[in-house]
Amino acid sequence: MSNKTILHAKHIEAGAKMVDFHGWEMPINYGSQIEEHHAVRQNAGMFDVSHMTIVDVEGPQAQAYLRKLVINDVAKLTVAGKALYTGMLNEEGGVIDDLIIYHFSETSYKLVVNSATREKDLAWMNKQAESFDVTITERPEFGMIAVQGPQAKAKVATLLSAEQTEAVDGMKPFFGVQTGGLFIATTGYTGENGYEIVVAEDQAENLWQQLLDAGVTPCGLGARDTLRLEAGMNLYGLDMDESVSPLAANMAWTISWEPTDRDFIGRSVLEAQKEAGDQPKLVGLVFEEKGVLRTGLKVITPAGEGVITSGTFSPTLGHSIAMARVPRSVKFGDTIQVEMRKKLVDVAVIKPSFVRNGKKVF
Amino acid sequence: MSNIPSELRYATSHEWVRNDGDGIVTVGITEHAQELLGDMVFVELPDVDDEISTGDDVAVAESVKAASDIYAPISGTVVEVNEDLEDSPELVNSDAYGDGWLFKVKVDDMGELESLLDAEGYEGSIDED
Numbered sequence: 005m006s007n008k009t010i011l012h013a014k015h016i017e018a019g020a021k022m023v024d025f026h027g028w029e030m031p032i033n034y035g036s037q038i039e040e041h042h043a044v045r046q047n048a049g050m051f052d053v054s055h056m057t058i059v060d061v062e063g064p065q066a067q068a069y070l071r072k073l074v075i076n077d078v079a080k081l082t083v084a085g086k087a088l089y090t091g092m093l094n095e096e097g098g099v100i101d102d103l104i105i106y107h108f109s110e111t112s113y114k115l116v117v118n119s120a121t122r123e124k125d126l127a128w129m130n131k132q133a134e135s136f137d138v139t140i141t142e143r144p145e146f147g148m149i150a151v152q153g154p155q156a157k158a159k160v161a162t163l164l165s166a167e168q169t170e171a172v173d174g175m176k177p178f179f180g181v182q183t184g185g186l187f188i189a190t191t192g193y194t195g196e197n198g199y200e201i202v203v204a205e206d207q208a209e210n211l212w213q214q215l216l217d218a219g220v221t222p223c224g225l226g227a228r229d230t231l232r233l234e235a236g237m238n239l240y241g242l243d244m245d246e247s248v249s250p251l252a253a254n255m256a257w258t259i260s261w262e263p264t265d266r267d268f269i270g271r272s273v274l275e276a277q278k279e280a281g282d283q284p285k286l287v288g289l290v291f292e293e294k295g296v297l298r299t300g301l302k303v304i305t306p307a308g309e310g311v312i313t314s315g316t317f318s319p320t321l322g323h324s325i326a327m328a329r330v331p332r333s334v335k336f337g338d339t340i341q342v343e344m345r346k347k348l349v350d351v352a353v354i355k356p357s358f359v360r361n362g363k364k365v366f
Numbered sequence: 367m368s369n370i371p372s373e374l375r376y377a378t379s380h381e382w383v384r385n386d387g388d389g390i391v392t393v394g395i396t397e398h399a400q401e402l403l404g405d406m407v408f409v410e411l412p413d414v415d416d417e418i419s420t421g422d423d424v425a426v427a428e429s430v431k432a433a434s435d436i437y438a439p440i441s442g443t444v445v446e447v448n449e450d451l452e453d454s455p456e457l458v459n460s461d462a463y464g465d466g467w468l469f470k471v472k473v474d475d476m477g478e479l480e481s482l483l484d485a486e487g488y489e490g491s492i493d494e495d
Contacts, residue, residue: 037430038405226404226430294408296428317407317430345433
């Protein structure tokens with residue numbers, strides 16, 4: 005049985021090619037994923053992300069619970085609406101999922117986790133919640149639309165009420181606000197400005213249509229993947245999973261080591277790994293010749309082999325880019341090799357970030 | 367259902383062949399094939415003067431999704447390649463039977479053309495996929 009989002013009929017109406025995405029029937033493109041990609045980099049595009057799992061965490065010990073559950077420290081969030089990106093680990097230090105946490109108060113948070121990992125995430129979160137005074141509530145009665153691109157905010161602005169306009173005015177990146185029936189957040193998965201908007205299911209189709217009428221291009225999962233990869237953002241299941249340490253997935257920046265007495269799940273394993281310095285690392289690869297670096301290809305370095313975790317053609321740059329897990333001694337600026345279609349090709353190693361706000365960043 | 371022009375011949379591996387006369391044919395990939403592959407990003411073509419034999423992998427169509435070999439549908443000598451694809455591989459998507467052609471072949475034995483599928487036969491072979 006495949007799940008359908010509340011916007012399914014709108015996708016069909018727009019001529020989407022639908023595919024199965026971890027049990028959800030989702031649009032892969034509406035004709036050309038490259039044109040959709042460019043729409044987001046140059047103008048404004050929108051994605052149906054209603055399949056993602058929204059979870060409210062509330063109660064007297066909500067903050068204490070999340071400080072145990074995730075590797076970043078939600079105590080750093082002091083302003084209402086501020087969000088952070090982080091990971092949730094198992095006891096062995098592997099990544100169960102990556103997620104965004106919005107802070108409303110020390111007793112109220114909203115989490116957005118991946119749809120593909122929904123069941124195990126909820127099971128893990130509920131299990132960990134047993135020793136805390138906290139309630140975990142999934143919110144499937146909402147749709148979610150990501151509107152992204154240099155013109156995204158301006159186009160959304162034409163649809164907002166006076167109250168909503170005031171609420172989002174001057175909102176910095178990585179904030180969210182509940183206003184007039186919408187939750188509007190300055191988060192995204194493309195490396196462009198824009199909003200992720202949580203909307204009640206009975207209003208979702210209407211919002212989608214209004215955005216269409218405002219000139220926002222519907223974009224599918226194909227463009228979503230090339231955009232996030234250009235932005236150097238991880239995709240769960242490819243760039244990391246339960247067998248991978250956040251230290252090996254370019255997620256060290258999402259770990260709060262201080263204060264040292266915060267005993268988050270996986271901490272002791274991570275500390276030992278950090279001390280040993282033997283975890284591989286996730287780097288960016290650039291290949292400017294003809295050909296596309298693909299997920300799963302073997303990487304060859306003087307320090308040993310690695311693997312491409314995500315590879316694609318970058319529509320913005322006009323050549324291939326990838327993320328690869330390689331031995332830690334490989335450095336940015338090195339040239340290493342990839343085994344591509346039975347031959348070895350040279351690729352440049354860079355920090356895993358390729359395009360931000362429409363511009364090449366390496 | 368994608369467009370399958372009746373005046374062309376086809377290989378089950380999704381190449382089309384057009385008889386240009388004087389022993390020359392033009393080769394491309396079908397609309398169905400480009401739909402399966404998605405947006406084209408690179409097309410690697412054979413060199414002019416290459417001798418090719420039916421079934422050889424002679425070109426590569428690389429899309430956002432995958433790299434796919436293109437096989438010679440007929441034996442002969444490559445006499446021209448579509449250099450526009452170097453800068454505009456998307457022509458294969460937008461005009462698979464026209465501006466998106468791949469290469470032209472001086473055919474060894476025009477009788478071989480008859481052994482390729484006609485439009486109806488190709489349509490049948492897609493249905494079996």
